[in-house]
Amino acid sequence: MPRKLLNAAAVLLAVVIGPGLCSCYGRTATVTELADPTLDDRPPGSPPELPRALVDLPGPPPAAVRIVSSGSDLQRAIDDAKPGDTIALQPGAVFKGSLTLGEKVGDGWITIKTNAPDGVFPAAGTRVTPSDAVLMPVIESDGDSAIRTKAAAHHYRFLGVEIRPASGVFITNLILLGDGARSADVLPHHIVFERCYIHSDPRVGGRRGIALNSGDTAVIDSYVSGFREERQDSQAICGWNGTGPFAIINNYLEGAGENVMFGGADPAIVNLVPSDIVIRGNYIAKPLTWRGSQWAVKNLFELKNARRVLVENNVFEYNWPDAQNGYSILFTPRNQDGDSPWSMVRDITFRNNVVRHVSSGINLLGTDDQHPSQQTKRILISNNVFDDVSEVNWGGLGNLIQIFNGAVDITIDHNTILQEHGSGFIQVEGPPIPGFAFTSNIVRQNTYGVIGQNRAPGSDSLNFFFPRAKFTGNVIADGDSARYPGGNNFPASGDLCREVASLRQGKNADARVPREAGETPEQRAVELVGPGAQAVRDGKHLHCGDERQQK
Numbered sequence: 001m002p003r004k005l006l007n008a009a010a011v012l013l014a015v016v017i018g019p020g021l022c023s024c025y026g027r028t029a030t031v032t033e034l035a036d037p038t039l040d041d042r043p044p045g046s047p048p049e050l051p052r053a054l055v056d057l058p059g060p061p062p063a064a065v066r067i068v069s070s071g072s073d074l075q076r077a078i079d080d081a082k083p084g085d086t087i088a089l090q091p092g093a094v095f096k097g098s099l100t101l102g103e104k105v106g107d108g109w110i111t112i113k114t115n116a117p118d119g120v121f122p123a124a125g126t127r128v129t130p131s132d133a134v135l136m137p138v139i140e141s142d143g144d145s146a147i148r149t150k151a152a153a154h155h156y157r158f159l160g161v162e163i164r165p166a167s168g169v170f171i172t173n174l175i176l177l178g179d180g181a182r183s184a185d186v187l188p189h190h191i192v193f194e195r196c197y198i199h200s201d202p203r204v205g206g207r208r209g210i211a212l213n214s215g216d217t218a219v220i221d222s223y224v225s226g227f228r229e230e231r232q233d234s235q236a237i238c239g240w241n242g243t244g245p246f247a248i249i250n251n252y253l254e255g256a257g258e259n260v261m262f263g264g265a266d267p268a269i270v271n272l273v274p275s276d277i278v279i280r281g282n283y284i285a286k287p288l289t290w291r292g293s294q295w296a297v298k299n300l301f302e303l304k305n306a307r308r309v310l311v312e313n314n315v316f317e318y319n320w321p322d323a324q325n326g327y328s329i330l331f332t333p334r335n336q337d338g339d340s341p342w343s344m345v346r347d348i349t350f351r352n353n354v355v356r357h358v359s360s361g362i363n364l365l366g367t368d369d370q371h372p373s374q375q376t377k378r379i380l381i382s383n384n385v386f387d388d389v390s391e392v393n394w395g396g397l398g399n400l401i402q403i404f405n406g407a408v409d410i411t412i413d414h415n416t417i418l419q420e421h422g423s424g425f426i427q428v429e430g431p432p433i434p435g436f437a438f439t440s441n442i443v444r445q446n447t448y449g450v451i452g453q454n455r456a457p458g459s460d461s462l463n464f465f466f467p468r469a470k471f472t473g474n475v476i477a478d479g480d481s482a483r484y485p486g487g488n489n490f491p492a493s494g495d496l497c498r499e500v501a502s503l504r505q506g507k508n509a510d511a512r513v514p515r516e517a518g519e520t521p522e523q524r525a526v527e528l529v530g531p532g533a534q535a536v537r538d539g540k541h542l543h544c545g546d547e548r549q550q551k
Helices: 074-080 130-135 459-465 498-504 521-529 531-537
Strands: 011-016 030-034 066-068 086-089 094-096 099-101 110-114 138-141 147-149 154-159 162-165 173-177 189-194 197-199 208-212 215-220 223-227 235-239 246-249 252-255 258-262 275-280 283-285 299-303 306-312 315-319 327-331 345-351 354-358 360-365 377-382 385-389 401-404 408-413 416-418 426-429 436-439 442-444 450-452 470-472 475-477
Touching (some): 066 074, 074 086, 074 110, 162 173, 197 208, 208 215, 208 223, 223 235, 252 258, 258 283, 283 299, 299 306, 299 315, 315 327, 327 345, 354 360, 360 385, 426 459, 450 459
Parallel strands (some): 066 086, 099 147, 147 173, 154 189, 162 197, 173 208, 189 215, 197 223, 208 235, 223 252, 235 258, 252 283, 258 299, 275 306, 283 315, 299 327, 306 345, 315 354, 327 360, 345 377, 354 385, 377 408, 401 426, 408 436, 416 442, 426 450, 436 470, 442 475
Antiparallel strands (some): 011 030, 235 252
C-alpha cells in the first residue's frame, strides 16, 4: 500500500541500504530519511506554530461482518479480516493472549468492537469509566503486550474493549505500537483506541499503558489507569519513536511517573521528533493513595522531544515531590541517551487548562544539561488557572514557573495563579532569555516574586535575565511597586477580588464535585478558564482597592 506522509516534515529521500539489512521487524528495510528538524525553524519573535496535520479518524463502523464469542480465535479473525470489516466481540468474553496487528492492502478500517447495543453502550464523545466494563469484551495478556504491531500495520480501530493483564501480572507495555523501527516506512499508522478501558493489574501495577511509537494515532474517550512502578518511570501514554500526528482527546489518564510523556528515550529513527500532537479535554491525575507509597511519582505531563503541540481544555490534578521535585508540567528537551542531538521542545501552545493541587507549576528548560540538544523556542502559556499551588499543602517550592538554561520566545499571558504559599512565581537561572513576555496575569508575590540566580527580586532579576521583556498589565498581590516595572498593579492579597474568589465558590465551586448529574470534573473546572474568568484577568470585574489598582 502506498504510505501517506505522516506530517509536513516527512520523507525527503528513500535509500535502500545494502542487501540483507534487517529492521527490528526482521525484514529487509527501505530506510526513509526524515528531514533535519533543526532546519525547520522560524524567525525570532514568531508565535508557536499549531499542529500542521491532524489524525485521520474513522467514521461510524459498518455493521458487523463477523461476531466472535468467548473461546473463539480472535487472532485468526483479525488475520482473516479485510479492510472495511468489523469484528464484534461478545460483551464479557475474555480473549487471552497477545494479539498482533499486521499490514493489510487497502486503507479501509478494520474495527474490533463490543457487540453491546448502540443504545446501551456510551455514545461517541462520551468517556467510558470502569463501570462500563460489563459491556466490554476483554483482551487479557499473561505476560507479553496484549496488543502489538508488525511492520507498517495500519487502519485498526478498537472500540469499547477492555485491555488488561492477567491477575497479578506486571506488563511493561500493555499496548505496544511500534518496536524500535529504524525507518518511518515501517511504523504502524492509523491506529485508534476509542471508548476503551485500558488498565494495569490493581496490585502489582504496570509500566506503560500505550507505547505510542507510530503515526496517525488517536486515543479517544477512554479510561487509562493504574500504571505505576517502583523505582522506574511509568506512564499512561508515552511516545518516543513515532512521527505523529497524535490525538489524545477526552480521556482519563493515570500514571505515576509521567501521566503523559513524549521523548524519554532516543528515537531509533534519525531526526525523528514526535510532531503535530493535540491533547484536549482530558482529566490527567494521580490518585492521592499514591502519595507516600512505593510508586515513583514525577509529574503530570512532560515533553522531552516534541514540536507543534497543542494542549488545551485539560485538567491536571495532584502532584507532589517524590522521584522529582514536584513540578507538574515539564517542557524540558532531553537527548536522553546522548544519541539524538536533534531533540527539541518547540512550538508548544498550553492554553485554557486547569492545573491544581500541585507543589509547583511549570519547569521549562532551554537546553539539555546532560547531552547536546536543541534550544527550546516558542512556548505560549495562556489563559490557564493554576489553583492550590502550595509548598505547604504539597511540599516542594510552591512556585509557578522555573526557567533554566536559556530559552527563546516564551509568552505567559492571561493566567490566574491561586497560590497561597510558595517561593514566588518566576525562578530563573542561566543565560538571558530573549523574547520573554509576562502579561495580564494574576499572581501573588509570596516570598520572592520574580527571582533570578544571584540577583535581587523583581526588576533586578527581570532586567538581567529577560532583557527588553514585556512585563505589564499584571496583578501582583502583596508585591512592592518599587521593585517592578510600571504598568502593573499591586493590591493586598486580602483584597484580590471577590470575582477571583468566586472561581472557588458558587457555580465555580471545587471542580472535584460535579454540579449536575453526569457532569465530569473537568467540564465543571473549564468554567475557571471560560469567558467569566477571562473577564477577571482582563480587569473587567476587578475591584481591588482604588481606581489606580484597577487594570
